[in-house]
Amino acid sequence: MTLLDILPSLRSAMTPRLDPDLWPVTTHVDELGRITVGGVALCDVADQFGTPTYLLDERDVRYRCRVYRDTFPEAEIAYAGKALLTRAVAAWIADEGLSLDVCSAGELAIALSAGVDPRRIILHGNVKTSADLTAARSARVGRIVVDSPTEITMLSASSAPRQNVLVRVTPGVDAGTHRAVTTGIDDQKFGFPLAHDQAVDAIRRILGQPRLNLIGLHCHLGSQIVDTECYGVALDRLIATMAQVRLDHGTILTQLNLGGGHGVSYRAGDPALDPSALAETIEDVLDDACARHRFPRPRIVLEPGRAITARAGVTVYRVVSVKQVRGGRTFVCVDGGMSDNPRVALYGARYTVALANRHSTAPTTPVTVAGRYCESGDEIAVDTSLPGDVRPGDVLAVPVTGAYHHSLASTYNAVGRPPVVAAAAGAVRELVRRETIADLLGRDVGR
Ligand SMILES: Cc1ncc(COP(=O)(O)O)c(C=O)c1O
Known part of the structure; x- marks a missing residue:
C-alpha cells in the first residue's frame, strides 16, 4: 500500500496543475500555491483591478x-x-x-x-x-x-x-x-x-x-x-x-x-x-x-x-456562489461570463479553469463554471473539474483568453467591459481601464 492509497487527496495535490501548452510562458505556482503570471499573483491582480480582468503576459x-x-x-x-x-x-x-x-x-x-x-x-x-x-x-x-x-x-x-x-x-x-x-x-x-x-x-x-x-x-x-x-x-x-x-x-x-x-x-x-x-x-x-x-x-x-x-491571456474571475442542484450539476458561478467571453456561446468553445488563489488538497469534483448573465447558455466551462472545496471569494483563472475576448466583449446586462492589464517582470500595469456605469450612462444620451 502506498501513501497515495492511504491519503487519496495527495493524488490531486500532486497532479501538475498547469499545462504549458495553455498557460503563458511566465506562469508559475508560488510557494503559497497561488498562480503567478509575469511574476504577479493572479489573486493580487483580482484585488487590485477587480474581477473579471483580462491579464496579458x-x-x-x-x-x-x-x-x-x-x-x-x-x-x-x-x-x-x-x-x-x-x-x-x-x-x-x-x-x-x-x-x-x-x-x-x-x-x-x-x-x-x-x-x-x-x-x-x-x-x-x-x-x-x-x-x-x-x-x-x-x-x-x-x-x-x-x-x-x-x-x-x-x-x-x-x-x-x-x-x-x-x-x-x-x-x-x-x-x-x-x-x-x-x-x-x-x-x-x-x-x-x-x-x-x-x-x-x-x-x-x-x-x-x-x-x-x-x-x-x-x-x-x-x-x-x-x-x-x-x-x-x-x-x-x-x-x-x-x-x-x-x-x-x-x-x-x-x-x-x-x-x-x-x-x-x-x-x-x-x-x-x-x-x-x-x-x-x-x-x-x-x-x-x-x-x-x-x-x-x-x-x-x-x-x-x-x-x-x-496564450498570453488569462481571465481572472471571482467565485460568487457555488450551487449544487440535487440530482444535477454543481455550478460554480463567477462574476463574468458571456459578455467577456462570448466564444462558448458563439462556437461551443471549451476552456480549462484553475483555482488561482490557493493550493487546495481537496479531491477534484466535476463542475460547470457559469457566468452572471441572464441566459442559461452563459457557461464558461461545462465539463471541467475544480477542487471540491472551491467557495465564494476564490479566484479562478481561465487561460487562452488573450485573443477574441477583449475584442469580442459586449456590455450585455449593462455590465461594463473588464480592464486589460499587462504583467511583466513582477509588475502589473493597466492597458485598458474597466468600463464603468458612468461610461454606459454617458452614451445613453436620449430622454
Ligand atoms: C483576413 C484575416 N487575416 C487574419 C485573420 C486572423 O485569424 P486568426 O486569428 O485565426 O489567426 C483573420 C481572422 O478573421 C482574417 O479575417
Whole structure:
C-alpha cells in the first residue's frame, strides 16, 4: 500500500496543475500555491483591478512574435489586430518587427496612436465604409486588400495618391473549421471566388485603374486550422492564378498573403497548428508551383492573430456562489461570463479553469463554471473539474483568453467591459481601464 492509497487527496495535490501548452510562458505556482503570471499573483491582480480582468503576459506575446519571425525568416508576418488590439499590444508587435492588419478606422486609429508605421499597416474587411477607406488613405497605409466590386469603384474614384492593393480571393478550400469562421469556400461573404472567373474579372478591373497598383493576392481560409495541407492547396491555386495574370496582362504580382487562422489549444490535448510544419508546407508548395509555372517566388505574408496573443491571456474571475442542484450539476458561478467571453456561446468553445488563489488538497469534483448573465447558455466551462472545496471569494483563472475576448466583449446586462492589464517582470500595469456605469450612462444620451 502506498501513501497515495492511504491519503487519496495527495493524488490531486500532486497532479501538475498547469499545462504549458495553455498557460503563458511566465506562469508559475508560488510557494503559497497561488498562480503567478509575469511574476504577479493572479489573486493580487483580482484585488487590485477587480474581477473579471483580462491579464496579458507581455513576454508571451513577444515570444510568439519571435517564434514566427524565426520560423518564417523570409516571410512578412502581419499580426491580425482583430484578435486583440490595444495601443500597448500594437507597440509590442511593431517592436518585434511584425506588420499589422486592421479592419476598421477604429483599429487603424489605435495602431497609429501607438506609433505603428502606416506603411506596415494592411487594411482588410469585406465592408470597408467610406470612412474606413478615407482614414486609411489619409494615413497612407501600405496596402489595402480589396474585397468587393464596390470597393474597386470607391478606391478608383479617390483623388488620393496611387494605392498598393491586393485582391482577396476565395480559393475554394474548405479548411474544416467552424462554420462561423470558414472563409476559404466560395459561397460566403468574403473576397472574390477563383471559380467562375470572378477573381480574374476583379483583377482585370483593378489593373485598368491608374490610381490602383495591384501587387498581390490574398486569401484567408478560416480560423483554428491545425492541418497545414489546406494552406498548400490554396497556395498552389494562387500561384496558378498569378501565373495566369502574367500571361493575360503581363503583370507580375509579387506578394502572396496566405492570411491567418493558425489554431491553438484551448484545453489539454487539443491539436494546434505547428508553425514549422506550415513553413515546410509553404516551402515545398512554393518550390513546386513556382517551378511548374516558371513564376518568380512571391513574398509570402502571413497574418496570425490568435496564435500571437491567445496564450498570453488569462481571465481572472471571482467565485460568487457555488450551487449544487440535487440530482444535477454543481455550478460554480463567477462574476463574468458571456459578455467577456462570448466564444462558448458563439462556437461551443471549451476552456480549462484553475483555482488561482490557493493550493487546495481537496479531491477534484466535476463542475460547470457559469457566468452572471441572464441566459442559461452563459457557461464558461461545462465539463471541467475544480477542487471540491472551491467557495465564494476564490479566484479562478481561465487561460487562452488573450485573443477574441477583449475584442469580442459586449456590455450585455449593462455590465461594463473588464480592464486589460499587462504583467511583466513582477509588475502589473493597466492597458485598458474597466468600463464603468458612468461610461454606459454617458452614451445613453436620449430622454
Ligand atoms: C483576413 C484575416 N487575416 C487574419 C485573420 C486572423 O485569424 P486568426 O486569428 O485565426 O489567426 C483573420 C481572422 O478573421 C482574417 O479575417
